[in-house]
Amino acid sequence: MKPAILGGTPIRNKLLPYAKQYVDDEDCFAVNEVLKSNFLTTGPKVKEFEEIIANYVSAKYAVSFSNGTAALHGACYAAGIKSGDEVITTPITFAASANCALYMGGTPVFADIDEETFNIDVNEIAMKITDKTKAIVPVDYTGQAVDIDAIKDLVKGTDIIVIEDGAHSLGTKYKGTRVGSLSDMTMFSFHPVKTITTGEGGIITTNNEEYYTKLINFRSHNITRDINQLENKNSGEWYYEQLDIGFNYRMTDFQAALGLSQMKKLNKFIARRKEIVNRYNEAFKELDGVILQKNAYFSDTVNHLYVLKLDLPKLKVDRKEIYNALIGENIGVHVHYIPVYWHPYYQRLGYKKGLCPKAEELYNTLLTVPLFPAMSDEDVEDVINGFNKIINYYRR
Template sequence: MELAIFGGSPVRNKPLPYAKQYIDDDDCQAVNEVLKSDFLTTGPKAKEFENIVAEYVGAKYAVAFANGTAALHGACFAAGIKQGDEVITTPITFAASANCIRYMGAVPVFADINKDTFNIDVEDIARKITNKTKAIIPVDYTGQATDLDAIKELVKGTDIIIIEDSAHALGTKYKGTTVGGIADMTEFSFHPVKTITTGEGGIITTNNEEYYNRLMNFRSHCITRDIEQLENKDVGNWYYEQLDLGMNYRITDFQCALGISQMKKLDWFISRRKEIVNKYNEAFKELEGVILQENAYFSDTVNHLYVLKLDLSMLKADRKEIYNALIAEHIGVHVHYIPVYWLPYYQRLGYKKGLCPNAEDLYNSMLTLPLFPAMSDEDVNDVINGFYKVINYYKN
């Protein structure tokens, strides 16, 4: 069968994106009610949303932010990360996982990934820890939990803080426990392509009251009217003080209303994502030229992304050619991610290619296939058929 890129008919008539939000009438009604209310910016819906997320993940506290990057920045502030500190993270992630470290003037240290699970390699974390290490930011890449117990064992007896970047992993369980209440702080993202959405938005969950208070202050300029925090307490009700240099990272109430409505559908979102992943795994597990991401025994994973690796030694094309062929078939593949230290900003800081060989090997051969709850079974079959069509064409 001739490939669409060479003039053949594509496997489907309309392009299928790699991800897309799911918004229904209940979501629209929830947002509309807030738009007609007395509160638009951070108000009662924000607190309600925070409570729902905290309860779901089993954490005492949650602080919602304008986006996931802002939430990570807040976590780094709450952790007391400062100029000269080192923070270890993975290069296979969105740039925000490292940028939040730079916002505090600290130095990102990149640990390589496990070549099978694609998550950060705990043994390489151990090799990268120094007396300057202030925190570790492991990323639950694609939604798969990192080995949190192993990381906690590494930092046992130290002051090193674990900030789990679970932007991909809402609903994932680690050894039977929902991620979000295990690390010192955990971040979730609510960008439209994530498991639930608030449009833009993020949240930090924690069991630490001190971190919670610092997060709350940081989100709103570090300005407070809390009598317990004020230096000058004998002033009128109008009085406030700025305690530190914070940011305006507040989330809106109408975003949180959307989040509350989305949380009601979370069980279905999780179930549908798992159905699609199982179909893909079954279809591709014996396909020559393809290497599937291994799921660690301890992770009951809710995939945000479906990432696989091409075995280019068995194919007569590089990743770019296969990517373009799939796009021509109207299969919206993507690549997640370029190693962070390959980006021009980090190259100018002095990071060199070759730093994390497993991560670089994965980047050079990875593809992300479409995965979102609104995909129909026909959509899923189109992806499978289109992928087979392209891979079989390019086999050696």
Template structure:
């Protein structure tokens, strides 16, 4: 291997760019979408309910509601939980902004609890410290695919009469103490974005075992409008009649998307198995490298692995994270960073949030890089990532 870094004019490890995530679409997926395009329904048809039933069955939940994207799923769950202006919702800062934005959509106040420095998931002890009389819900995030320790979270919820909305955008297929994520919390939301475990292009799902939440979710995704005669205030009109009972949104998903989702779901076990194989290869390659911390996995979590994140003890390399990131990008490795703490964003700063709220989260952010991980990666792709990381680290260590 050429030891001169590509960023310094050397030959990159790869000739072509490898993204950090990517969908895997095969002929069956394409045929499923084509069949729907040739059918009677493009949207609000029977394929949506079929997809919802299959998702609910997969995670062993009573109900599933599919919506237009993962953010819509979180927003709908906040509505169903009755979150309103002035309420507080506790979540983690190490997440995509939607995990907190969904509270703002309901005019509630996001409260950030710090993370466990080992698992990178929300710290249950800090959650309890942040609970006040205004707290309405907890939104724990299954970061990278590793499930939060749900039992203590649910005990807190019971103690303080809170709703747990589990953001499992990263965790479709993950198991918590032998149970699939999606059947445990009061509501669980999933993302179906192309880099996730299965995709509908864009899309999201909420699962729950609570019929009241289920009915509210259905209402919310269609403008708050219903034709259900059991819910109508004026029951004397004809079958054409409908009523708006709440201020909902147009968060509908289409039959086209759900046809793709059904086809993708048939291969989810294959997708997860391959993700886990790649993670094992990464762990074997990086575990013994001084200054590199591989992801810790709690014994209660069997992760489906959405993201693979390395943490660097930067004092052992005498470079900052940006230099490592730029060097890996130059080797044509599509590394990323997940995530910028939510309250670092200018919008949140203008709302009054200040740096220093969650020291563990802030320290982690400065030291992490996400490596490519998706099921259609070839073994050569995995080797390229490993070789590029070792090449870059060897160089920066050797120049000390």
């Protein structure tokens, strides 16, 4: 069949986005109740949301933030990252995974990926560790857990801190245990396209009380009223002190109310995402011209993203033309991610292309496929039919 961009009939009449939030009347009611209450900014709903997330991932503590980037900034602060320190991460991620080191004066160091799972390669991390390495920020790309035990084995006996970027992986299990309690700190994001949403929002989970205290203070200007932390302990109830530089990174109570309502639907969201992924895997494993992301044995993955790698030697065109053709069919594909160090800002810092060849090769062949719980079975079949139509048309 002729692609729509060449005059054919599109698979769909309306664009199917690659992702979309699911918000229902229950969510709206929860937010509305807070809007009519005495608390709009950080209040009881924030504390309740933190507790439900901590309990869900079996962590002792959870500290919410205004967004996932702010949460990573807080984690780097709690880890004590400073000028001269190196922080190892993957280039196949959103820029925040590396920017968080820069915020503290540290230096991002990029380790290449595994060619099959697309997650950061533990052997590549090992080669990048130096006496300047202060932290590792492994990313659970698409929702698949990194091999956290192998990473922890690498840093055993050192002061290197593991800050897991779990922006994609709420609900994912690593060797039977939910992501969120296995690393020194773990960040989850609640952006609208993530597994649950608070509009914007993020959280750090940890079992370390020292990190917890630092995170609590950092998100609120590093100002405290806690008498145990005050230098002047003889003032009145009104008294507070700023202990260090901090930021206003607090979550609001109405965001937390939305998050609490969304958590009630989390199991349903997870089940639907898995249904869609299973259908995609079944369909696309037979499509000559695409390569599936391998799921490691240790990861019971809840996919935030579903990605396909184009087998370009089998196709007559490059990724851009396949992308445009699928958009023409009203299949809202996307690309996640441009290697971080390819961005102009990082290039000005001195990073050069060619640093992580496996990641760069993946980027040039990668497409993100629509995946969100509100997709109907018909939507899923449209995506499959759209890929079959375009890949078959452009196959050599």
